[in-house]
Amino acid sequence: MSHNTHQVVFQPSGRQGRVAEGITLLDAARQLGVDVDSICGGRQTCGKCKVIIESGQFPKYGIASSPDHVMPMGEDEARYFAKHPPSIINHQSSVTTDQLPVTHYRLSCAACITGDVLVTVPPESTRRRQVVRKGASDRPITIDPILRQMFVEVEPNVLGGRKGDWERLQEALSCEWGLAGLRIDIHALRRLTPALRAGKPSTPGVKPRVTVVVWDEREVIDVRPGFHDAMYGLAVDVGSTTIAAHLCDLHTGAVLATESAMNPQVTFGEDLMSRVSYVMMHEDGLSKLHAAVVAALNDIATKAARRAGVNTDDIYEAVLVGNTVMHHILLGLDPTELGAAPFTLATHAPVDVKARDLGLRIHPAANVHLLALEAGHVGADNVGVLIAEAPDRQDEMMLVIDVGTNAEILLGNREGVWSCSSPTGPAFEGAQITHGQRAAPGAVERVRIDRVTGRPRFKVIGNDLWSDEQPPGQIKATGICGSGIIEAVAELFMAGILKSDGRFNESWTSGVGSGESVLVADSPLPTSYLRFNGRKAEYVLATADQTAFGREIVITQDDVRNIQLAKAALYAGCKLLMRRRGVARVDKVMLAGAFGSYIDPLHAMVLGMFPDCDLSRVVAVGNAAGDGARIALLNKSRRAESAQAARRVHYIETAIDPHFQEEFVNAMHLPNRVDPFPHLEALGVLPDERSAPDEEARARRRRERRERSAVASSQSAAPEDQAP
């Protein structure tokens, strides 16, 4: 090697420096701290390190760059490019050149520097690529998983050499990749000898080549013959009702397939506490529930792999999130203590367990990582939400609500995050509702009620038209799902049909009706949408001819009451955190949960699911828990930080907080009995009879409404706030 040096500039980072003549561009990149990927360790096989050598004068850097300033291509490199012609489309170099960039592609591990060069590293050649997370927040994830795949040449054994295959592989990994002190999983050890035999090139004198997968720079978990760059991971949100999994490419971060399935544990109990009871009452309860969820996970993994055209044996890591009960049952841990105070967890720490020890049929030495738990009622799913939404990295005061049978709520900013769990019950998932059902085709998911006529229109899942845009017989509604019931109640309230205390307004009358009060005690009402029968009132959302089962879909007073209970718990939880955090308002609200992606922020706020906020800052972020699992799958630092973040969150036990009950009672009102909702007021969506602190204002509003009604229909009816 000459002692001459040359100036090398890397784009887009702009990193530059003088390097010795004759070294490869890959070595130069490493010397200058430029991130260039490589699996094959410089054997011109993997193509991960390909770069573009620019041509021309670059006054900014004071150099003239040319493809001739590196040594010409050798046979191996030429063979690689013949097999894998670089796509011009991939060339996103910002540097203008006068030649077609395709001629400039080189493998940086092969190209030895003979003069000054300006090199562009395309995004696909950087190891820590970023992928954009789908969904509302669209924050990028840096791809840096806990696994690495490494291609190595292993010295052959010699007679009397006294080095086993594993010892020689360790030497190769130490020498080529700087890894020391590794251990090897028994499954990888079993594959090692056959892999070395199969990975032995037919050319004499060429050393056997294998690709290893190293977990956490600590353990070799697989060995494959030759070059093998398939490496996938699963991110799974194990919900009480639904299990949703993303199959990701651990090199690119791409989501190759998304699968979901019903959690088969529902046959043992709809809600968490009934499953805990099942475990307590049946000796084999835990093993049955455990086996059921593992079977479902295996099914999902198989389907996702098939859909993506991937071998399940190439799935080397899984990150699972779930609430504390799901977490425990999944690991085979007794959840009994979670059923009663003090709600003791088996462990708070993140858990790493071999896939084979869970019976998970991905790669047998794959690690399954479960994120940390925060508290008895705030599980790994909320830690997923925490790392996905990262309130602890915000300046603004952020409220994150993950809606489910138990809602978990996070509040805070970089100065501190508070969390609690709120016992909403399953109403938001369509349970405990007369015609409630899960979100599935046929379920009413959107509801609009005419403010004047009180007439409903709705949309069902799987049908793009609103109910009033098609003949009734085509609709075939089957029930109401969570988002449908929330919108229905909010709309009923906005139309004045429900009073702010949640009761049906007995003095409500259609703005286009006869003008007489429609209230006739103990008899059906003449209106086709609202009727009273003694103390039982109900609103007809879908007529018999609009449903699949030939009977009406109604919303009863009990349904409204259950939604009130659920939303009041949620609201009270939010208020509790705000009180502890010492803030009167929040800057931003993130509505998470599979639920969260289907509900309109306006309706949620009108219902009073959370305190007042600028509606433009209320965002439905979808399955944030699952996104968090994906982040932990793709980025080891974020994973490590999540355990720390989970410990730092200040957990509030709602059950023992003296203010919770008070906030809960106030929050039974729509949207709240005492708290102001200035943003809703400004939008004018609240009915006039909304609780006003003084009787005079209330009377004034009543007058105003009367006048508006008169304009609309020359009629007036003054609904009265009957708040207790």
Place this chain on the structure above:
Amino acid sequence: MSHNTHQVVFQPSGRQGRVAEGITLLDAARQLGVDVDSICGGRQTCGKCKVIIESGQFPKYGIASSPDHVMPMGEDEARYFAKHPPSIINHQSSVTTDQLPVTHYRLSCAACITGDVLVTVPPESTRRRQVVRKGASDRPITIDPILRQMFVEVEPNVLGGRKGDWERLQEALSCEWGLAGLRIDIHALRRLTPALRAGKPSTPGVKPRVTVVVWDEREVIDVRPGFHDAMYGLAVDVGSTTIAAHLCDLHTGAVLATESAMNPQVTFGEDLMSRVSYVMMHEDGLSKLHAAVVAALNDIATKAARRAGVNTDDIYEAVLVGNTVMHHILLGLDPTELGAAPFTLATHAPVDVKARDLGLRIHPAANVHLLALEAGHVGADNVGVLIAEAPDRQDEMMLVIDVGTNAEILLGNREGVWSCSSPTGPAFEGAQITHGQRAAPGAVERVRIDRVTGRPRFKVIGNDLWSDEQPPGQIKATGICGSGIIEAVAELFMAGILKSDGRFNESWTSGVGSGESVLVADSPLPTSYLRFNGRKAEYVLATADQTAFGREIVITQDDVRNIQLAKAALYAGCKLLMRRRGVARVDKVMLAGAFGSYIDPLHAMVLGMFPDCDLSRVVAVGNAAGDGARIALLNKSRRAESAQAARRVHYIETAIDPHFQEEFVNAMHLPNRVDPFPHLEALGVLPDERSAPDEEARARRRRERRERSAVASSQSAAPEDQAP
């Protein structure tokens, strides 16, 4: 606590010092570095720490000791002794007292010091007890296994406490036992919560108590409710033919049961290479062989546990040894490379693998440890021999021969140990011998041949009488086992019936016969013991009426040749090591192997299985490999040292040594063509015609024998040495 101090002396160590008044004897022992056991951590439950407080004046230490110099027994301690009265027989105090020692027993964790005391620590209360290893060497093993059982009280959880069961257990283990940074096996984590629930005393305010098993001060592998001191281990020698296991108490080191069984792999191939071939030829070969040996191990473990009245779930550790092929198959590693040069191992290092990953049905989180391997042909069994016989700890030059289908040989002393493997073939196990069989009832195991008459007598396994002490019909010999054929050949040689080149002596004649030469070519000879038929000679060991199958048991020229080949390989291996080590003679020979315990050192040396040595220094040590496994099971330091020792051993590859063939050819002679056997010469057991270097000496000996023969029978016949 007072600031007064008192003098405390511990026997038998004699350690003493002043300690603060009020501390317990256990704390005093720890302060003074005295080894006193404890599992319960001072809760007066386990009784492991009981000591004897001596009474009287002890001028040697300048103190007066009395049981009154510690605080009186409390309720808990009294309850313990009521339940477990100390046996007076155990009291081996060398200190004379005037009271019955039984009154002086105290739990050292309970007895607080109020004055000067002299305390005797009985052997059963020391943690690092020693047990004497059975067998010839009788070296003690210090009991210090890699596992420890610890009894702890765990703080109960409180509402809002945010510490899981595992976090609180870690705190207890850190606080009471000083252990930090522990991890927990998933199986132990699964048991933790139920154990804490079950281990909660009914008395309010008393904390839950559990017993944990900690592996290598790193990992909690089990949690049991309350106090649980059962902890067992298995030491297994997985031989090609026989699997032998010891079930040991890991607290006392006692062998509670010994079980052995045929290695079921023999149905896939008698010798190792045929099993390797089976793996190569059958796609499921490895998994079949693996499953077979695991099933056998499970069977043995179950039987041993049943015999000892022990639960297999209390077996927390297993140490396995075996040759390299057995080792690989047991772990599910491909043994193909062991079938041909360069004899590459998958790994040389010791392997730790969870019992459940091998399918071994002991405690699922139990660790299975396989000792290191030395080389392609020198396996973990030889490392077992190495730590059992410890040539590397001797001043004397020690030769250790582990006889089997492949013999492994160790030679050396503390300045260095050399090893090699020698391809003896299966003749020593009775295979490749006309009437050979395994050591089993009916097999001839002992042979004596009258020097003068040439008449044999023998003993069969399962029959205490010699063949000439009982009617022929009672003997029912079925064949000859390894030790029988070795003694037979050695005796034939000593009687002059075999010449030193291994050929039957055609000119041999019974000292009491007609005096004429009995050699008649191509015809049966008149002697009833030796006959020639053309070039085929055979010696009749058992007559037809002495056998179970009604035909003679004979030893043919081919049988002798096979034994010669086997012993020559052994001898050549020994010589090779001696040459490399640069020694002309050895001080000590250890004959190991199940074989080794049944063969007489004299016969082995006369045959020339190993170079000349003082016969009183030749010892059959039995299954040293299995003993080594037991040592590694009972003592973690010895285990750790064994891996180092295995690396330090200088391995000689016999296949590539230029001298091996030469030594082998010389060693075909009985006992050897060129090497002197002064110890045998001195005993006068060698026949005169033994190869003498000069023709004159040979002639002289011939003359002498003629004279002796003349004295015996007035006849003479001069057998001639026909060495090539």
